[in-house]
Amino acid sequence: MQDTQKKTSLKARVQKLGTALSSMVMPNIAAIIAWGLITAIFMAQGWFPNAQIAKLIDPMLHYLLPLLIGYVGGRMVYDERGAVVGAISTMGVIVGAKIPMFLGAMIMGPLGGYAIKKFDQLFQEKIKSGFEMIYNNFSSGILGMLLAILGTYIVNPLVVGGSNLMSKGVDFIISIHMLPLANIFIEPAKVLFLNNAIGNGILVPLGIQQTAQTGKSVLFLLESNPGPGLGILLAFMLFGKGSAKGSAPGAAIIQFFGGIHEIYFPYILMKPSLILAAIAGGVSGTFTFQIFGAGLKAAASPGSIIAILLMTAKGAYFGVIAGVVVACIVSFLIASVILKADKSTPDDSDLEAKQAQMQAMKAESKGQTLSKEMPTSQAAENSVESYASVKKIIFACDAGMGSSAMGASLLRDKVRKAGFKDLSVTNTAVNRLQDEQGLLVVTQAELAERAAQRTPNAMHVAVDNFLSSPKYDEIVANLKAVTQVTGNAAVTKATPKAQTPNIDHVDFAEVKTVNFIRHDQHMGTATMATSLFKELMNKANKTTPVKAVKISDFDDNKENLVIVTPAAAKNLAVRYSNIQVVVVKDLLKDEKLQEVVSKLK
Known part of the structure; x- marks a missing residue:
């Protein structure tokens, strides 16, 4: 039992550390992308070389980005006072370093925030009234100075040595073509919500350091490659079952173009053996990246194909696209075999259950309890x-x-x-x-x-x-109900509309669409009513479109005429203020339907 608790505690600590590292980088992704674009476009080997603009590259890399990370790290610990001291402390590790000091910033930023927080806890309440500003300014300044000196003489040499060691290790792995094996660990870690910790906490800093030396880095592609996830979702589109199959197309669009990889994690949790497809896709994609010399100028965040192509280094487009396509094909083929072999009866509750499990796992990855x-x-x-x-x-x-x-x-x-x-x-x-x-x-x-x-x-x-x-x-x-209770004029007008049995109140000149409310539990009635009403419209040579829609899926304006039963009208009234409503006793054969047709265009 004690061993299990120790393992759980260790796992929680590792997850918490990874989240802390990624949380310092993620708010600064925009700055990293700005640096990457300037580098890709204006450096000597860029698309449009410009020596004057290229002068921005080194200062942004060595000063701006580490200071931003240190600032955010200090703010995470102790708001603005921690942010300022964290930035001052980070300056100590930057000075004299020939490498981008991202790791040093991740150390000194939180350290600065923690130091000023503890200092305030000891002395802030003892300061006499009227001396608060003097205390605040001088305590932050003096403490920041001391930490900057500490960073210069102690933390800087340690971080430089550690960074050089890690860089050489990565270079060695790349040189012996073993980098694809990293995806054996990265893909399962993503499903366990360690993707940000791995991508932004480890790979991005190392990738930026490598880019500063070679102009591009394949490390930016290891975690952000959308190919494996897309292949799995495509397999669900063709061979999935139940709600998972129906929702897969939308999920694929969001994952591939929106870059939100989290959306495919529940699909893997539904069928854990699919992790093999993700791993195979990741390994094959990274192997392809290496073969063709693919690489990005900066982090692609989110992991969208659009962001990846924007960050792709000059001359590396074929390799990047090839790696994404290969990863997608390999994961699709393996996932298809696994899904076709599944003989179980589809259960639409599975996806919802795994989404809930995903939320719990995500909470655990952040050191929280759901x-x-x-x-x-x-x-x-x-x-x-x-x-x-x-x-x-x-x-x-x-x-x-x-x-x-x-x-x-x-x-x-x-x-x-x-x-x-x-x-x-x-x-x-x-x-x-x-x-x-x-x-x-x-x-x-x-x-x-x-x-x-x-x-x-x-x-x-x-x-x-x-x-x-x-x-x-x-x-x-x-919100709609509140406006009714408080007497909002627009909504007050809507209430009698929904309850009025005749159609005299409808301004048919404004109507551009006729809507029937489609409930998930009674989809057949709405569909049949829509079909019958279309037939009436065709016989009368009327051209106004007729649709069956969900109650939340149309705009609140007079162009929408909604035909509903009295029960649905009450629900409609608290949601919309300006739509036009006709209430009928029977959606299929009420005599008002023919009268409505006669008044439409």
Whole structure:
């Protein structure tokens, strides 16, 4: 038992360390990409050589990027004071170093933040009133100076020696063509949510160091290659079962073009033997990269084919594309064999279960525990009245990039369609949240507790799957319900529309689409009603389009005429303000349907 606990503790510590390293790099990916583009375009061997602009390359590499990493590392530990001391401390390891001091920045940044945090805990409360500013400025300055000196004489030589050793080790592995074997460890680690730790915490710093020497690095491609994941999703498209097969096309588009690799992890968890397909794809892709001398100028983040091609070094496009294609084909072939051999009955609950398992594993990889109980503040999501004060919605994830951006985009689209055009919906990292009134924070479940701690006065809603959470529709419905309760004029007009049995209120001159509400549980009725109504329209030589759509999938304007039953009308009223509604007793044979047809174009 003790051995198991020790192993678990060690695993948690390794995961926590990897997350900390990647969290310092990820917020600075934009700066790394800027450096990579300047290098690729304006260096002597670039697309458009320019000696003046190329002068930016070395200062950005040796000073800007390490200082940014040190700044973020200090901020992670102790907000802005930690960030400033972390940056000062990082300067100590930069001076005199001939290599990019990324590893040194990852050490000195958090060390600076930790030192000033502990110093404040000891002395800040003892400072007399009126002397706070003097204490704050001089304590940070003096401590930063001492740490910079420490970095110059002690940390710098150690990091330089360690970096040179790692660089030589990587060069040796590449020289004997053994680099593809790294994917045997990288692909399973990705599914265990160590992808950011490996990619941004280890491969990116080493890749930048290699790029500074040779102009490109294959290390940027090891973790970001979208080929293995795409091959597995294509296999599910052709040979999968149930909801996994139906959702695979959308997942493939998001993974390959959006660069969100997390989306294919649940598919592997459904069938663990598919990890063999991912490994084989990764190994073959990296082997192809090496054969053709492929490499990127800087990190491709997210791991999208678009980002990869933008970062590809001059003359390396064929090798990069070949490696992605080979990885995709190999993983597709192996995954297809595994899926075709599967004789089990499809269970649509499998994918949802594995998505939940994925969230739990993701939480564990961040040193967190995924609790089924939400913080007390989460109860607010069930109270319509609590939405009355919402002025801003922020979607927060661990890094504030891929998943939160996608969640914010989905939610923003639903909010706009519901008529809330002035309601801000943005995304950020959970550790950047600022507590304020009128804020609704949407987070993934494993981050809910951290979000609640940082923003105790905000409303909090937790979601399991940021791509298709029903909570988004609940949020919109509650916002609509609040506007009705508070007497919003536009919504007040919508309520009688939904309840009125006649069609005199409809402005048919504005109607451009007729909609029937398609419920997942009663898809047949909506489809049949749509078909019958189209027949009536054809007989009357009318051309207005007729569609069966989900209740959340159309715009809130007068161009949409919705034909619903009384029960559905009530649900419709709390979601939309400006649509036009006709209520019928029977979607298939109500006499009002013929009257509606006669008035349409």
